[in-house]
Each structure stands twice: as C-alpha cells, then as structure tokens.
Amino acid sequence: MRRRGRHRGWRGNSAGRRLSFLRSRRSASNMLVRGAGFADTMSRYLIRRIEDNPAIGLRTHTQIVAAGRQRHLERVQCATTDPADVETNDIRHVFIMAGAMPNTGWLERCVVLDDKGFIKTGFRTVARRSGRARWPLTRPPYLLETSRPGVFAVGDVRGGNIKRVASAVGEGSIAVAFVHQVLQQ
C-alpha cells in the first residue's frame, strides 16, 4: 500500500499527554504505536481524550521506517508489521516519545538498581526485593539516599522520580541538605 496525505506524526505511549492537548482540527495528527495499543500503560482519561478528538488518528502496529527532506523534514514513511505495507505521508513535524533508558550499567555493582536500571533510593533500597546490596546501617536511608550510605541520586536517573526539570532541581537541593546531615554524623 502506498498513500500520501498531510499529517503531523507522534510515536509511542508517552506522547499521549502532549497529543491530548492538541486543539487544532485543521490538520490531522497521527499517533503511531509499535505495539497493539496503550491501554495497559496510559491513564484512562488520556485514552478518552485521544479517542474523543476526531483530529487524532491512532495507528497501532506501525512505526516510522524512513524520513525524507530537502532543507527540512518533508515526508515520513510508515510501515506496519507487513513489510509490503509501507505508506508515505507529507509530514513536517515528528515528536518521538519512545521512553528512556538510564545510563547506569556501570553502577550495577555499586548501588541497587530497579528492574529497568533506575537507581533505587530511600525506603526502596531496603525493600525485601532490593537484591544483594543490603542496607548496612541501623538508621534507615534518607529520602534520596542510594543503597550505599552517603551516596545520593537525584533526577531522571532515580527510580520513582517525576521526569521533570523542576523535580530534578528540587531533588538536587534536598540532597544537599541530606549530605550535610551525613557529614555531621
């Protein structure tokens, strides 16, 4: 199949929040999801907003396979799981929301990570399933403290962090206060 149309394109589950704020109905927007859908990973209210917006088209089992341009992005090729099912659309804006992978492989033997590689902090470090690195002190870990006493983690790399600039900055300032407490002990 080969068709041409004029769309904006989004891809991935975390696009839901951005996409749901789309108000314009003059141009269509497509949400491309590689899997069967996002019912398991997106809040119901967001799904409803997307479903209720006639300007948004949901395309499952679909991914971007090529992008074409002269001076800027002009067209995008999308494909379903069927290799013959490639479609070309005139798209000038693509927002990729494909998730994040923390760069923490080098920390594996140093602090406890969760199953996605984010650093566990606070009470999570002493939870029963925290792995081999056990909390060695009688006092509980501070809020942002890792499984290694006196070592703190803040921002996106921390498990449970709200992935926002304000969170990262706020956690940084809180961690400084805890560092002072640890140094006084």
Ligand SMILES: Cc1cc2nc3c(=O)[nH]c(=O)nc-3n(C[C@H](O)[C@H](O)[C@H](O)COP(=O)(O)OP(=O)(O)OC[C@H]3O[C@@H](n4cnc5c(N)ncnc54)[C@H](O)[C@@H]3O)c2cc1C
């Ligand atoms: C597309 C996109 C849009 C976003 N929009 C918003 C928004 O509108 N509002 C908002 O509040 N938040 C937004 N965010 C989230 C926001 O960017 C993050 O929450 C914030 O940047 C987290 O700050 P951080 O310092 O924890 O991590 P980062 O900003 O990711 O900084 C981590 C730094 O560590 C470096 N690094 C990684 N590994 C190593 C290593 N081994 N050694 C040394 N350095 C290393 C990286 O290169 C990077 O510079 C957005 C994120 C993305 C991806």
